Amino acid sequence: MDLKDKVVVITGATKGLGAALAELFSKEGCKVVASATTKQKLDDLAGSLNCYAVQADVRREEQMLELADQTVKRFGHIDIWVNNAGIRIPHTNLEEIDWDRAHNMLEVNYFGTAYGTKAALKYMKERGSGTIINILSTSALQGRAKSSAYAASKYAARGFTESIRSEVKGDGIAVIGVYPGGMKTDFFKEQVPEDYDKYMDASTVGIKIIDNLKLDKPEEEQVIRRPAV
Numbered sequence: 001m002d003l004k005d006k007v008v009v010i011t012g013a014t015k016g017l018g019a020a021l022a023e024l025f026s027k028e029g030c031k032v033v034a035s036a037t038t039k040q041k042l043d044d045l046a047g048s049l050n051c052y053a054v055q056a057d058v059r060r061e062e063q064m065l066e067l068a069d070q071t072v073k074r075f076g077h078i079d080i081w082v083n084n085a086g087i088r089i090p091h092t093n094l095e096e097i098d099w100d101r102a103h104n105m106l107e108v109n110y111f112g113t114a115y116g117t118k119a120a121l122k123y124m125k126e127r128g129s130g131t132i133i134n135i136l137s138t139s140a141l142q143g144r145a146k147s148s149a150y151a152a153s154k155y156a157a158r159g160f161t162e163s164i165r166s167e168v169k170g171d172g173i174a175v176i177g178v179y180p181g182g183m184k185t186d187f188f189k190e191q192v193p194e195d196y197d198k199y200m201d202a203s204t205v206g207i208k209i210i211d212n213l214k215l216d217k218p219e220e221e222q223v224i225r226r227p228a229v
């Protein structure tokens, strides 16, 4: 795909991978719509990147629809929608899981992806084209001890991604699942992993996502693991 002038919506665009993608898509000449919940950070991003910032919580279906509506009002259509917003809770044994936080994580990681996809499809189906990118995780490929709640939220989003891909087959819409390994972001500010220094930079992962999009036939399932050391 030639990315120049493409209209790209990114959820969770103020930090980490979302912020890296916002910058990279902007450099490609895309019209970037950056979204997250913290207004101050969105304002800062809009100033530095010259993107269009919309405050929206992925846990609220009506706010995802509003994000899509505002994008179309401003730019006429949506080419690419990245469901990137995601959160984690600290690794713990099952007995120590904080269920309120686990429910909230499912709201963000699964329902947020589902609401975002529905909002994007409202316009993409009408136009018969578009690409949805769901940021999953290698935790959606293999369960790991003490990560049951996070893995479950990402497996849910993976099942959703694969199912919707089949559902929109024939509508001219691509649905890409991205499975990154560990990245150095604020994701881990509450509990820093022991081997954090070996994690990838978010921009390294962002470049691979964009390089995949530029292919004539982008991979529908893109696994981006940390290089072996």
Ligand SMILES: NC(=O)c1ccc[n+]([C@@H]2O[C@H](COP(=O)([O-])OP(=O)(O)OC[C@H]3O[C@@H](n4cnc5c(N)ncnc54)[C@H](OP(=O)(O)O)[C@@H]3O)[C@@H](O)[C@H]2O)c1
Pocket (backbone or CB within 6 Å): 011, 012, 013, 014, 015, 016, 017, 018, 035, 036, 037, 038, 039, 041, 056, 057, 058, 059, 084, 085, 086, 087, 108, 135, 136, 137, 138, 179, 180, 181, 182, 183, 184, 185, 186, 187, 202
């Ligand atoms: N870091 C890793 O090692 C890693 C590995 C594999 C996959 N991932 C996935 O990659 C994605 C990005 O993670 P990251 O590491 O870049 O995280 P991050 O640095 O913590 O950034 C998360 C972003 O999501 C936004 N966000 C959080 N809750 C939201 C909500 N309810 N509605 C809208 N936006 C919300 C945050 O902004 P506000 O707080 O202002 O809303 C922020 O912009 C996530 O889906 C994560 O699961 C991360």
